[in-house]
Amino acid sequence: MSYVDEVLELVKKKNASEPEFLQAVDEVLNSLRPVIEKNEEKYRKEALLERLTEPERQIKFRVPWVDDKGQVQVNTGYRIQFNSAIGPYKGGLRLHPSVNTGIIKFLGFEQIFKNSLTGLPIGGGKGGSDFDPKGKSDREVMAFCQSFMTELYKYIGADTDVPAGDIGTGAREIGYMYGQYKRITGLYEGVLTGKGLSYGGSLARTEATGYGLLYLTDEMLKSNGKDIKGKTVVVSGAGNVAIYAIQKAQQLGAKPVTCSDSTGWIYDPDGIDVALLKEVKEVKRARLTEYKAARPNAEYHEGKGVWTVKCDIALPCATQNELDIEDAKTLVANGCFAVAEGANMPTTLEATKYLQQNKVLFAPGKAANAGGVATSALEMSQNSERLSWTFEEVDAKLKNIMVNIFRNLDDAAKRYGVEGDYVAGANIAGFEKVVNAMEAQGIV
16 A cells, blocks of 8 residues: 555544545645655655644633623634644634534645745644624624633744634734733734734735735636636635635736625626625625625525636635535536635535546645735734835735745646646645655654
């Protein structure tokens, strides 16, 4: 049995109840076969893959807080510090009812390679809680965030572990968490990213993941002799990533025509009105039915369905496994020639393989949505220097990072004889840097 198969078997045995984590490990290790087979004996002796798939540290804790009725509520908090070979742990805090150990492990494992691809010195980690900020008052959110940080602060620090926002964790939540960290430790340091501009945040952080997604997509199209101008784009999601992906797509001359939330989706044949979408989602925090009410030409549909719209480019920006094999078949049948992931692992393994077999250009999330964490690392740099860069400076650095990510993964795919397989290229390029650092630092 090959070393990859041995480790996959071991990981499945040890983590049988964590399907998302198993899916992430399966996808990465299978695509790394050409690299691992060249160094099989050495890696096996060093148990390199076992060390790579086992987090350095898993922290799970109770988060008690009091709601507006005086009732005590109890949630579970998590921080998984996966790999610090190339820098302090870096990864978001997800606040969503679906959060469990397996979800956080999958996200933390993906983060190792994503962070490595940025070229910046940041390791992989992830955290969060099954707390749902939706429908909670500001006071309730503050009570939860303060209780959460009262435990989490013991394990994080500007040179140890620097969490950020994620689903459910926006500027409000980061602010409450940062205030509590500062209150407990007495330290004013860059321990969280995604902070407000008045206390150490970075310009362009809000736009970064969506903008970065389009910078990489544009570079991928150019390197394959295609132009994004005039192309029809379908986007899922209506959060940060989706909104700014739509905005940047329009700036690059493309026409995004869809967005979606947890209850339904919009098809706007005239192109999504970004100002209206921001008003509905960022200001009112309302449902997309309000978008439809203000745009008579737009169609609103309940449930799922953005992938049925005829398009040239598809950008899944919502959540994991939202684009399945049937969706992939529909996209191919409708002439879609490029898919770039704005969310973490939004395409199932089966759908990814189908798209690749049908010659659809496919950019995996660990590369395509790395703009957010890259800009978080730029925020860390600004905090360390006690400086604030202009929007244009941050945006230019972001674009440069995303273009380099594509070039590096393209190069890695070519070096290992899998040209055009950007999933393998991203995993190989990310893996090489981490493994070099792990080997240099000994058996730790």
